Amino acid sequence: MQLVQALLLLALALAGSHVSAFPPYKTLVAPITKDTTTSLYTTTLNFHENYLVDLGAPFSWYSCQYKHPPVTCKAAPCMSARSYLSPLCPPSSSSSNNRCQNCITTPVNPLTKTCALSDLTYKNVALYVTNGGHPTSSITLNDIYMSCAPGYLLKSLPSGTTGLASLSWASLALSTQLTPPHLGITKKFAMCLPSVSNGKGTLFFGNGPYLFRSPALVDVSRYLSYTPLVKNPKSSDYYIGLNGISVAGKAVRFPRNAFSIDSFGRGGTKLSTVLPYTVLRSDVYDAFVREFKMATRHIPQARKVKPFDYCLKSSAIASTRVGLQVPQISLQVASGKDWTIYGANSMKQVSKDVACLAFVDGGKAAEQAVAIGSYQMEDNFLVFDLAQSTLGFSSSLLGYATTCTNFDFTVKP
Structure with a gap:
């Protein structure tokens, strides 16, 4: 083959x-x-x-x-x-x-x-x-x-x-x-x-180089960490190995082999630009949200807004350069590095005073354990090296005083 x-x-x-x-x-x-x-x-x-x-x-x-x-x-x-x-x-x-x-x-x-x-x-x-x-x-x-x-x-x-x-x-x-x-x-x-x-x-x-204004020009590839890309024989999607997820530095407890891919190509962690928010299989979602609720128990809750299940009063949360000041979420990838998700990519402002945890329950029969959606990838610089089968990821560029819109598209010979 x-x-x-x-x-x-x-x-x-x-x-x-x-x-x-x-x-x-x-x-x-x-x-x-x-x-x-x-x-x-x-x-x-x-x-x-x-x-x-x-x-x-x-x-x-x-x-x-x-x-x-x-x-x-x-x-x-x-x-x-x-x-x-x-x-x-x-x-x-x-x-x-x-x-x-x-x-x-x-x-x-x-x-x-x-x-x-x-x-x-x-x-x-x-x-x-x-x-x-x-x-x-x-x-x-x-x-x-x-x-x-x-x-x-x-x-x-x-x-x-x-x-x-x-x-x-x-x-x-x-x-x-x-x-x-x-x-x-x-x-x-x-x-x-x-x-x-x-x-x-x-x-x-x-x-x-990939040069963005920050405000001076900076090659954003300097901010990258790397992890292997995983090929799922049943799919043309990109997958990465995931060892675990932590909230505010505390590891979430998941079922054994929660992130593995089975012989039918089901499970694993893929990246998707056609899913607006990260979708988690129910066993992963329940454990993750439970830990996030514990870490934000001091913040007043708000009525949930579809498709989200957990929302907070954003007026009670301080704002930072990387979004609302909520506990950091870290995806612990197979290379041992952390893909850190800050408030700008974890909380979705749905109204003037309501922000929701931007992760969705995909159900017990979800095709993947984790499908990383586009909201979690916004203002993150990602490099897909197909020759070396690696993914480079920056986490939020906001932390480096730049964004994905800071490339100059003016044609200059």
Whole structure:
């Protein structure tokens, strides 16, 4: 199986990702925008097309024109795309190679779980080139493989969205196709989700530096700790090993093997940009919230607000540079480091005087033990090094006097 995947990746590298100018290019960059209505994030490709940011989808898709270049069924990109056929779609009548002409894929809307049988195609993608501090020019990468999708697949996505941008492990994800080896771009991407809708976050492809105003320019990669990325054979999502969770420095007691992945691919800890808040399986959630309640018992409670179960009177809580002054939450990752969650990422202000613990009970049958949602990733700088299979994480940039919106997108040759 590994040999087949390696051959597919080689064939894809040779087949696509041509560029309209000459290398070298070390880093590409695109802006990320937060949609407050949906709590989802889009990135801008081709300077005006907005794509939903999805860390888990096996391939990208967009609402393409009636006429689009087809991909044959026996082409390597088709083999890769069809290794992720969604069970949410009806079987394709072209499943047999004897009857297949154009490659049929199964793009899925991750919010509505709607699926459609659609053609695999390819298009050109333009992005900015950056020196780490600002864009210096732009380039166009040719023959980037995506699936077509009908317009109804855009339902529940931010207004004006063109499609979905996959940043997963999969060989057809943008995180692979936009880092082609022949351009000298390292197989790595960095993501910084903005916490506000009136500023641009950042999506880098390739090595740093990653320079943000703080107020002087600082390379935020200096703040990173690292932990291994874990591959779940049943998923194209990113997982990390989690040893435990502590609240105010006190370890929460969980059932044995609470964070392990079973033989069916269930359990574990994944990262998701399409979940607005971190979702915990009930056994993990109950123990965690119980400990957080103990640590905040001196703060007056407020009536709970859906989807949250535990809310406090925010007027009784001091405010700091990293948000409301509530007990720190630490995710103790497999490398032995702590991913620290401060008030800005743990408490959601839902009204003038009410803030809620921004973690959600996923139920006893939740697919993962922990699914880290986008609210917990806002203003955190994350580097997904696919070549080294590591995740770099900064914890909140607010503690370093900067945010995800402090990259300068002014083009300066």
